[in-house]
Amino acid sequence: xxxxxRKCWICGVNDAITDEHNFKRSDLIEHVDRPTxxxxxxxxxxxxxxxxxxxxxxxxxxxxxxxxxAPCNNGLTQPHDLAWEKLxxxxxxxxxxxxxxxxxxxxxKQVQAELESLHLFFVKKLGCAIVRARDELADxxxxxxxPLAEAIRMGTPAPNVFLRLVCDAGDxxxxxxxxxxxxxxxxAWFEFCYLVGGRGVQIIFNDGLAWRGMRERWHPRYGAQTLxxxxxxxxxxxxxxxxxxxxxxxRARRSREHQSSADR
Numbered sequence: 125x126x127x128x129x130r131k132c133w134i135c136g137v138n139d140a141i142t143d144e145h146n147f148k149r150s151d152l153i154e155h156v157d158r159p160t161x162x163x164x165x166x167x168x169x170x171x172x173x174x175x176x177x178x179x180x181x182x183x184x185x186x187x188x189x190x191x192x193x194a195p196c197n198n199g200l201t202q203p204h205d206l207a208w209e210k211l212x213x214x215x216x217x218x219x220x221x222x223x224x225x226x227x228x229x230x231x232x233k234q235v236q237a238e239l240e241s242l243h244l245f246f247v248k249k250l251g252c253a254i255v256r257a258r259d260e261l262a263d264x265x266x267x268x269x270x271p272l273a274e275a276i277r278m279g280t281p282a283p284n285v286f287l288r289l290v291c292d293a294g295d296x297x298x299x300x301x302x303x304x305x306x307x308x309x310x311x312a313w314f315e316f317c318y319l320v321g322g323r324g325v326q327i328i329f330n331d332g333l334a335w336r337g338m339r340e341r342w343h344p345r346y347g348a349q350t351l352x353x354x355x356x357x358x359x360x361x362x363x364x365x366x367x368x369x370x371x372x373x374x375r376a377r378r379s380r381e382h383q384s385s386a387d388r
Contacts, residue, residue, distance in 0.1 A: 130190060133255050134200070134248075134273045138193030144252050191255050201248055201276060207231070207241035215289075215323045225289065227349045240281060240344045246327045247272050247282045249318060253302070265304070267311050267329060286341040288326040293319050293356035303363050313366065317359065326359060 129139040192201075214230045231238035251272045258264040275282035305313035314329040328341055340352045 132191070132193035132196050133251055133269055134192055134196040134276050136273065138195065140190045140192055142192050142194050142197040143189050144191055144197060144248075191252055196276075201244070204241045204245035204248060204276075207238045208245040210238070211242060212320055216321060218323075223291075223353050225351055225353065227351060235349055236344075236347070239349070240279075243281050243285065243287060243344050244276055244279070246287055246318070246325060247275055247285050250285060250327050250329060251276075253316070265302075265311065265314060266306075267314060267331075281344040283343075284329055284331050286328040286330060286343050288328065288341050288359075289323075289351050289353040290317055290319065290326050290356055290359065291323050291353040293317070293322040293324070295322055303366065305366060317356070319356075322356075323353070326354070 129141070132138050132140045211230050214225070218225070227239060228235045250267075251269055254265045254267050254269060254272075271284070272282050275285075300317045300319065302314065302316040304311055304315075310331070311329065312331050315326060317326045318324045326341075340354050342348055342351055
C-alpha cells in the first residue's frame with residue numbers, strides 16, 4: 125500500500141518533502157555551544173520527551189519533519205528567514221539594559237519591507253507549530269492554517285498574528301510552552317515565545333479576545349519602527365492573569381462588537 129505524501133501546508137499543491145528547524149539552525153550555531161561528551165546538549169518538549177541527548181543542530185528532534193515543499197521553504201520564505209537572522213544577530217549584541225530598539229538600526233532603509241518579512245517568518249513558525257501539534261498531541265491546536273498560508277503566499281501580513289520582543293529570559297534557547305484561551309472550542313488567543321540566549325519574540329495569535337494587556341504587541345499595519353522589549357517575567361504574570369479570564373461566548377462577543385460599531 126502506498127501512503128500519499130503530505131502536501132505542503134503553505135501552497136497545498138506540492139509534496140511536503142523538506143524539514144524546517146523548529147529552532148533555527150543559524151540560531152543554534154550562533155548561540156548554543158556544539159555539544160561535547162563533557163558538555164552535552166539536551167532537548168525536551170510538551171509531548172513528554174525529556175533530557176534527550178542531542179549530537180548537533182540537525183538532530184531530528186529539532187526539526188519539523190516534512191511540512192513544506194522545497195519552493196516554499198527554500199525560495200518563497202527565504203527573505204523572511206533572513207530578516208529574522210538580522211534581528212537575531214542584533215539582539216545578541218545588545219546590552220542587557222536595552223529596552224527600545226530602532227528597527228532602522230537593524231534593517232537600514234528597507235525597514236518596513238524587512239519588518240513585514242520578519243512578521244511572516246513568525247507566521248511560518250506558528251504554522252509549523254500547529255502542524256506539528258496536530259501530528260504529536262492528543263489535543264491539537266484548532267487554528268485554521270489557510271489564512272496563515274495565504275499571508276505567506278501573497279507576502280502580506282497575517283491579520284491575527286502579533287509580535288512582541290522579549291528580554292530577560294535567562295539562558296533560555298528554544299520555544300517555551302504555548303498558552304491558549306478558548307471560546308466554545310475555538311481559539312481566541314494562542315501564544316508562545318521563541319527565545320535565543322534569553323531574548324527573542326513572543327508570537328501571539330489573537331482572534332477576538334478583547335483584553336487591554338500586552339500593549340507592546342506589534343503588527344506591520346501599526347507602522348511602528350521603534351519596538352520595546354518586554355521582560356519575560358512580565359509575560360509570565362500576564363499569562364497568569366489570562367488563565368483567570370472568562371471570555372464572552374462567541375455570539376455575545378460578536379453582538380457586543382456589532383453594537384460598538386453601531387455606536388461609532
